[in-house]
Amino acid sequence: MRYLRQSALLLSLWVAFAISSFAADDVLLQAKQLLDSGKAQEAYSLLVPLQSARAGDPDYDFLLGSSALELGKNTEAVFALERVLAVQPNSAPARAQIARAYYNLKEMETARREFENVKKQDVTPEVTATIDRFLDAITRVEDSERTVIHGFVEFGLGYDSNVNSATADSQVAVPGFGGALFTLAPTAKRIGDTFFSFGGGLNFQHPLSKRLALFGGLAYQNKSNFSETDFSTYYYDANLGLSYRFDRDTFTLAGQYNSFWVDNPQLYNEAYRNASGATAQWQHDFDSRNQISLFLQYSDLIYPDQQIRDANRYIGGAGYAHAFGRGTVITYAGLYGGTEKEKADGFPEFGHDVYGVRLGGQWNLNERYSLFASASFEKRNYGGPDPSFLIDRRDDQYSASGGLVFVPKKNVRITPQVSWTDSKSNISIYEFDRVIYQVTFRQDI
Secondary structure: OOOHHHHHHHHHHHHHHHOOOOOOOHHHHHHHHHHHOOOHHHHHHHHHHHHHHHOOOHHHHHHHHHHHHHOOOHHHHHHHHHHHHHHOOOOHHHHHHHHHHHHHOOOHHHHHHHHHHHHOOOOOHHHHHHHHHHHHHHHHHHHOOOOEEEEEEEEEEEEEOOOOOOEOOOEEEEHHHOOEEEEOOHHHEOOOEEEEEEEEEEEEEEEOOOOEEEEEEEEEEEEEEOOOHHHOEEEEEEEEEEEEEEOOEEEEEEEEEEEEEEOOOOOOOOOOEEEEEEEEEEEEEOOOOEEEEEEEEEEEEEOOOOHHHOEEEEEEEEEEEEEEOOOOEEEEEEEEEEEEEEOOOOOHHHOEEEEEEEEEEEEEOOOOEEEEEEEEEEEEEEEEEOOOOOOEEEEEEEEEEEEEEEOOOOOEEEEEEEEEEEEEEOOHHHOEEEEEEEEEEEEEO
């Protein structure tokens, strides 16, 4: 519900404009000025002592209900706004405010009815679009109480400066061969190419009780290069799990399976890598602006053609998200660490410890446009000397990405974006940099 706080602000601004012509006395004028300045508590404290004398005055009741709503006193707001509607049943601002109060009270059917009543009146397209955001959020809440299935299809076009994630060097000295200089094959050096991508998926959620739900999903993604087809990739992904929500805490446990191919037409044989495992996560919402999470993940990595690379991967981490203002800017940060332990004896160079940090954010410009950006750093320390280079491998990888999300209509997203990766290593053949430019079109179903 990333736009709801922003939508609430837009509704409040419209309401403030709609009541600007109040023929109010000094007290009501002062209360309105306090509300317009974001000082809801001061407005409420000014108005509430007068309730026994002034209840029934629609101007007074509207300001009292609005200040109570901003303070989270939703039941009190409903009582005050109902008195307004008893006198002025066609007041669109009062119906918009009482709809918000019912939404906060989780009386979704009543909130939907009131929002739809506002839409029937002569309101601006911007207000209509804002109300639609609330109606979409109500639908999602209702969906959480029944079995739902959602899907998507996605198409993209772009350019990858390094489809094989390879070094730009043409020659490399190998200490294991006395420092002899080797010339790399063309496919072992950086290659750029244009590509198209397509994919899709299905997700479902089935409530087992008011707090417990079963969820799962299937997804497929293909990235096909126009010329360098040997480095085209695609994968299948599946997950199935349980989610338990109690007040502000959500606990999830999910099993996962993923198969990843590199230029292999045999969809069910000889995958480059198969991964199966499980993830456990705890998420806590402090309030509508702050959220933390902790997770643990295990993966069993299988390389059918390179069994010496098979490994068990263990990762744990924490994340924090914060919404600034009324949700216009959303930021997140995460830390993680763990180990990838090789299964085969005598190959410690394939196992490694890993540590990383992620940062990112999204700026919601308006109902149609938002900007996003992210950055990450990952450090990998390998467990033994590389047999050719005679040293323990150490990698530092930096990544960043950013772009624009354009929503031309409901359930459609167009996303131009660019991503950059720079991998540093003490072994030169593992050093590379990569830039990907792409535009994707997504249709949610």
